[in-house]
Amino acid sequence: MPRPPIVALSAAAGALLLAACSSTPEGEASQASARADAQPDQRVAQRQAQRQRRGPQFGAVDDGARRVTGVQITDIFAPLDLPDPDEMRLGSGAPGPDWWQQRCDYVIDAELDAEARRLEATMEVAYHNNSPHELDFVWLQLEQNLFRNDSLGTQSRTPGSVMSTDLGAFEGGYDIPYIRSGGSELEFTVYDTLARVELAEPIQPGETFEFDLAFGFNMPPHLRRMGAEDVEQGTIFEYAQWFPHVAKYDDVHGWNTLPYIGNGEFYTDFGDFRVSVTVPRDFIVEATGVLQNPYDVLTETQRNRLDSARSSDETVVILGADEVGTPGARPEGDGPLTWEFAAENVRTVAFAASPAFIWDACKADVTNLDGTTKTVLCQSFYPKEAEAWYHDREYPEGRQGGSSQYIKHAIEFYSEWLYPYPYAEMSNINGPEGGMEYPGIVFCGAKTSDQGLFGVTDHEVGHNWYPMLVNTDERRYMWMDEGFNSFINIYSNQAFFNDPSYMRRGGAAALARVMNSELAQASNTAPDRHWPRWVGSLNYSKPAYALHLLREIVLGPERFDDAWKAYTHRWAFKHPQPSDFFRSMEDAAGADLSWFWRGWFLSAATLDQSVRDVTEIAEGQAGITLENLSDMVMPVVMDITFDDGEVVRRTVPVEAWGASNVWRVPVATGERSIVKVVLDPDIKYPEISRDNNTWEAAPSDAPGEVADATE
Numbered sequence: 001m002p003r004p005p006i007v008a009l010s011a012a013a014g015a016l017l018l019a020a021c022s023s024t025p026e027g028e029a030s031q032a033s034a035r036a037d038a039q040p041d042q043r044v045a046q047r048q049a050q051r052q053r054r055g056p057q058f059g060a061v062d063d064g065a066r067r068v069t070g071v072q073i074t075d076i077f078a079p080l081d082l083p084d085p086d087e088m089r090l091g092s093g094a095p096g097p098d099w100w101q102q103r104c105d106y107v108i109d110a111e112l113d114a115e116a117r118r119l120e121a122t123m124e125v126a127y128h129n130n131s132p133h134e135l136d137f138v139w140l141q142l143e144q145n146l147f148r149n150d151s152l153g154t155q156s157r158t159p160g161s162v163m164s165t166d167l168g169a170f171e172g173g174y175d176i177p178y179i180r181s182g183g184s185e186l187e188f189t190v191y192d193t194l195a196r197v198e199l200a201e202p203i204q205p206g207e208t209f210e211f212d213l214a215f216g217f218n219m220p221p222h223l224r225r226m227g228a229e230d231v232e233q234g235t236i237f238e239y240a241q242w243f244p245h246v247a248k249y250d251d252v253h254g255w256n257t258l259p260y261i262g263n264g265e266f267y268t269d270f271g272d273f274r275v276s277v278t279v280p281r282d283f284i285v286e287a288t289g290v291l292q293n294p295y296d297v298l299t300e301t302q303r304n305r306l307d308s309a310r311s312s313d314e315t316v317v318i319l320g321a322d323e324v325g326t327p328g329a330r331p332e333g334d335g336p337l338t339w340e341f342a343a344e345n346v347r348t349v350a351f352a353a354s355p356a357f358i359w360d361a362c363k364a365d366v367t368n369l370d371g372t373t374k375t376v377l378c379q380s381f382y383p384k385e386a387e388a389w390y391h392d393r394e395y396p397e398g399r400q401g402g403s404s405q406y407i408k409h410a411i412e413f414y415s416e417w418l419y420p421y422p423y424a425e426m427s428n429i430n431g432p433e434g435g436m437e438y439p440g441i442v443f444c445g446a447k448t449s450d451q452g453l454f455g456v457t458d459h460e461v462g463h464n465w466y467p468m469l470v471n472t473d474e475r476r477y478m479w480m481d482e483g484f485n486s487f488i489n490i491y492s493n494q495a496f497f498n499d500p501s502y503m504r505r506g507g508a509a510a511l512a513r514v515m516n517s518e519l520a521q522a523s524n525t526a527p528d529r530h531w532p533r534w535v536g537s538l539n540y541s542k543p544a545y546a547l548h549l550l551r552e553i554v555l556g557p558e559r560f561d562d563a564w565k566a567y568t569h570r571w572a573f574k575h576p577q578p579s580d581f582f583r584s585m586e587d588a589a590g591a592d593l594s595w596f597w598r599g600w601f602l603s604a605a606t607l608d609q610s611v612r613d614v615t616e617i618a619e620g621q622a623g624i625t626l627e628n629l630s631d632m633v634m635p636v637v638m639d640i641t642f643d644d645g646e647v648v649r650r651t652v653p654v655e656a657w658g659a660s661n662v663w664r665v666p667v668a669t670g671e672r673s674i675v676k677v678v679l680d681p682d683i684k685y686p687e688i689s690r691d692n693n694t695w696e697a698a699p700s701d702a703p704g705e706v707a708d709a710t711e
Contacts, residue, residue: 059158059532063519066531070522070603073631076595077658080602082579088251089577093584094570101574103128104246104271111278111336112353114235117219117228119242124212127203127246135203139247140188140195141268143260147172147220152192153261158532172220174244181211193260195244215244224262225443226350229432231383233325234282234355236431238443241266245348248473252577256473263527263535264475268347270573278338279353281330284319286381286427287351288440289343297337299328302359309361310377315391315404319359321384343440345422345573347471350438352429356383360391362404364411368420376421378407382430388446388453389430395450396497403428403444406454410461413492417561418465419568426464428457437463455504458492459485470568471575478527478535479601480578483543490548505541512686514538520604524578546600549684553635554596554654555589563588595633595654605632607685610692611677612662622669624677624695626652628661630688637684640667641676649681673697 060066085091087098105128110121129135146153149171179186179197187198203209219228219237226240241260248256248267256267274292277285285297294303302318309316323329331337343349361379368374380403382389388402395401407426415421423440433443435456442460446452465488467474467481474481486505494502514520514537521530523538530538551560566588567581576584582597599605608629617623626636636652656663667674679693687693 059156061158063531066519066521067529068519068521068604069525069529070520071598073598073603073605076598076605076631076633078594078598080579080582080594080597082582083252083577085583089580091583092587093567093576093580093582094587095574099574100130100132100251102130102246102249102269104269105273106243106245106271106349107274108243108349109276109278112237112280112283114237114280114283114353117237118216119219119239120214120216121243122212122214123243125210125246127209127211129203129205129207129209131249131251132205134205135199135209135249137199138197138203138209139255139257140197140244141247141260141266142174142176142190142193142195142244143241143266144217144220145173145190145193146224146260146262152259156528157262170221172218175216176244177214179211179213181209186211194247194257213244217242225265225433225436227432231354231356231385233383236352236354236356236383236429238350238352238429238431238433240350240433240436240438240443241348242350248575250575256475258475258526260475261528263530264478265481266348267471267473267475267575270345270347270471273341273343273346273349275341275343275349275351276338277341277351277353278336280355281333281335281337282325282355283337283353284355284357284359284381285339285351285353286357286379286429286441287339287341287343288346288349288438289341290424292340292342293338297331297339299331306361306377309379310363310375312362313408314400315360315362315402317358317360317391318379319357321358321390324356324358324384343423346439347468348438350436350441350443352381352431352441352443354381354383354431357381358384358386358389360402360404362408364408364415364421364426366411366415366420376411376423377425378404378411379425379427380404380407380430381427386430386447388448388450393450395454401450401454403430403453403457406457407461409496410458410492413495414462414465414488417491418488418565419469419572421464422469422572423464426461428460435460437461437468439464439468454496455489455493458496459489462488462492465568469573470571471573473575473577475528476526477524477578478539479523479543480576480581482539483523483547486540486544487547490544505544507545508683508686511537511542511545512688515542515604515686516606516688520606522602522604524601543601545686546596549634550593550596553637553684554593555591559589559591599632599634603631606630606688607632607634608688608692609634609636609679609685611638611679611695614674614677614695614697616669617664617666620668620670622667622674623664624667624674625662625664626656626679628657628663629692633657634685636663636665637680637682639676639678639681640674641678642669642672643675644672646672 087096090096105126107124108121110119112119145151179188188195226238229236275287279285305316305318359381361377363375364378366374366376380389391402393401407428411421411426425440427441429443434445436443437460444456444460446456462485466484472480493504494500514534523543527535527539551557563585567584586593610627610629612625612627615623633654635654638650640648675697677695
């Protein structure tokens, strides 16, 4: 998730930031240095302001008024109420023979005015109508308009939440002087973060509609998925969700016109991009895709080092810390440079630019679907302040650390387990954004913590599978990318640290408070409708942990992995709905999981398993009576201790709860007695209460007598 915004500056920091500097390179460097000096003051002021604003001041202030979401459970085992399958989306959860999806290609020429912190661009768009429908108009997403003072997002965010916006602090948004097609102006109307474009004639099925537009905007100061950060050797610019793009048109909703409010990210079509970015000569630029003109923007030494990195498992320095800012670090000549990038079959593009970047790289090895192998270039761009990013860092002990090695691990791990990484490069940028993901490029803010840098890098790189490869609707179903990605991160982290118990986002105890709260909410709720302080728990932690339990306890790793990979391969470069995911998992696993989806994703159900009693039901046989006291069901895992000290683990499948909330388990005891029963002994479940999970025999209990569960 992105960092909270900078909301206030100390007087000293403000004076430094407003100080007039020359527009010469020396002046720009002086200005950047002054801003860098102000960064500590900014961070102190930010923390103070956030502490003040986290209280119930305005916005969503009353926990007791929280809106309940999710289905109400009457029969948790009933079939799910899913849309009827058809030849577009099959009952198996796979895309059908009538599958179609739109495609949109872009050519963007942008220029960054670093001193003014303004971007100006022109754009050519080719929209391919692959649907069987005639389209009378086109909707555009204008996500920078979020930063207008009167935007829906500005007016509806709760101060102190992750995605908060200062009311009245910045008048941002797009300037769009024209939209044209075939040389003729197209009328368009802006509604908040959307624009409706009127067409001279409808776009017929199978036709391609071409148009062009110009746009510009100032860099917002709020650090919401993009921003600018001043470091000692210059300013780091990160641009994401930065260009107007055609809204997604699909078979489920038609035009997807949910506004950009903040938490819900995006839902777009795949396409090919050619992006040119013109910047001051001393800047380094990295973007989604592959650099097309290295001979124009890199020195011969840098090109040779880059070639070496493409075949090296060890990290190779492309532009060293001692070279940043020196004349030899840039090609000879005067004036700005234009960096050109090309990307194929991606759902968006992002880029970063700075004169302060150190640059290093290595390779990752990937086996393609056809069995051939390829190398992926893993690159890192960071300022000298980012200590944890350096190639000579050692982390964990005895291994080469640094950002590029963490990228390498993630690319190789997820490619082997899930689906081959489809692109030629993956780059990690250190700058103002705490953690955001885009195709082939991620923004990670950790600077000094090795563990923190590995964790955020692994998470953001993992997003290139969900949702960059499997293209889900992030405005409606945040859990299908953040939750899925957080789930696969569990196993990547365990492999990296060689620790099968490692759980980065916490387990049952971390979820219990949110899941067992009054006025609870379901994960399958649009993220902008979630209680602000629960966005992380309901979209990241809960679905990730649910899938972990489904793999480890319900299905087992082999059965689960077959189903999970089937879903990923079926929907690679397509856009599934939740119903497709549920059906695909059940189809490939061969299991009815309605109870699981309803309990963990579609409702705000809670779990409470109890040992009611232990009785002798026949000679040499005891009965353990279990109760399910709430509306969620899960298999029972219990440890049974006998009077000779032996501990036996037993499991009871979830089907035991199919007809009743009370179930008696027969246990052969022979000549022994049961002295203790513990449910969920590994503390895997986020139960309402654990007080009723343990039964112990009292010393005076005679054979055949009942001992109640301890309170």
